[in-house]
Each structure stands twice: as C-alpha cells, then as structure tokens.
Amino acid sequence: MGNLVVSKDKFAPCPCSSQVVYHKCCKPYHDGALPDTALLLMRSRYAAYAMGLADYIMSTTHPEHPAYNPDLVEWKQDLINFSRGTSFHGLKINEFIDGDPWAYVTFSAYLRQGEHDSTFCEKSTFLKVDGRWLYQAGVLGD
Ligand SMILES: [Zn+2]
Known part of the structure; x- marks a missing residue:
C-alpha cells in the first residue's frame, strides 16, 4: 500500500517522469495555473x-467522460482509494497530437497494485473548454 516511490517534497523529481523537480513541473498546475x-x-x-x-x-x-461521477464525495473517495492502493512507477508519452480544441495523447502508465502489474496504455482525448484543457475520453491500448 501507499506511494512509496512518490514524494511530496517539492525538490523531488516530478512523478510525471519529466526528470524535472516537482515545483518546476506539475506543481504550478496543481496550484491553479492552466x-x-x-x-x-x-x-x-x-x-x-x-x-x-x-x-x-x-x-x-x-x-462527458465515463469516469465522471456527479456524486463528487463518492468519486473523490474512489480516487483517493485508487491512489493509495497503487504505486506509480512512471509515465511514457508515446504520441502527442496537438490541436485546438481537440488534442490527443497516447501514453503508457506504469503502475502496480500490490503484487499486480496494472500498467496500461491509453489514447486520451482532450477538449479545450473556455481556455481550460479537460480529459474528455480515453481508449485503452495494448
Ligand atoms: Zn510533472
């Protein structure tokens, strides 16, 4: 259990596998930057x-995404449980097709849940709405 490979130290490498420290990578977005x-x-x-x-x-x-749950309390608990039960071993970007308002990212996410390797590949669809990118759909790959 737990995210043993992830640190919340702002000087730690960002969990997104960018090789950049967290506070210069994804932290600004988590803090509200678009x-x-x-x-x-x-x-x-x-x-x-x-x-x-x-x-x-x-x-x-x-x-519109199937994972969207209008019961935000339940959804939040599900997400927290997923994060706690999963260790995150890296992200590999396989393809990025930029566009506006539609864009596509194909990636491999390297995950483990206990002894189970739950690595997956997905092609995600993103839609820009009022200047904000949103995760709109995803299709699992090999
Ligand atoms: Zn990052």
Missing part, C-alpha cells in the same frame, strides 16, 4: 494520481 497544452495537462493528471490530489483529477475531467 496548462498550455493537453500534454501538460495529461502529465499533471498522472502526477496528481500519484500524489493523491483527487480534486485536481475531478476538476480536469470533462463531464
């Missing part, structure tokens, strides 16, 4: 999962 690109949003969402920042995940998910 990412310029869908790729930056995607990276900051991975880091937020790794750090258990459920509110950030919720506020950057488009209401």
Whole structure:
C-alpha cells in the first residue's frame, strides 16, 4: 500500500517522469495555473494520481467522460482509494497530437497494485473548454 516511490517534497523529481523537480513541473498546475497544452495537462493528471490530489483529477475531467461521477464525495473517495492502493512507477508519452480544441495523447502508465502489474496504455482525448484543457475520453491500448 501507499506511494512509496512518490514524494511530496517539492525538490523531488516530478512523478510525471519529466526528470524535472516537482515545483518546476506539475506543481504550478496543481496550484491553479492552466496548462498550455493537453500534454501538460495529461502529465499533471498522472502526477496528481500519484500524489493523491483527487480534486485536481475531478476538476480536469470533462463531464462527458465515463469516469465522471456527479456524486463528487463518492468519486473523490474512489480516487483517493485508487491512489493509495497503487504505486506509480512512471509515465511514457508515446504520441502527442496537438490541436485546438481537440488534442490527443497516447501514453503508457506504469503502475502496480500490490503484487499486480496494472500498467496500461491509453489514447486520451482532450477538449479545450473556455481556455481550460479537460480529459474528455480515453481508449485503452495494448
Ligand atoms: Zn510533472
């Protein structure tokens, strides 16, 4: 249990695997700055999962996404449980197709849940709404 590989120390490497320290990488977005690109949003969402920042995940998910749960209390608890039960071993960006208002990121997320390897690959769709990138859809890959 727990995110043994992730530190909340602002001088620690960012969980999004950028090789940049957290406070110069995803922290500004977690603090409210708007990412310029869908790729930056995607990276900051991975880091937020790794750090258990459920509110950030919720506020950057488009209401059309199947994972969106209008019961915010329940959703937040589910996200916290997921983060606590998962260790986050890295993120690899395989493809980024920029656009406006639609953009696409294909990535591999390296995760473990207990003894279980729950690594997955996904092509995510992002939609820019009123200047804010939102995670709108995702299709799992190999
Ligand atoms: Zn980052």
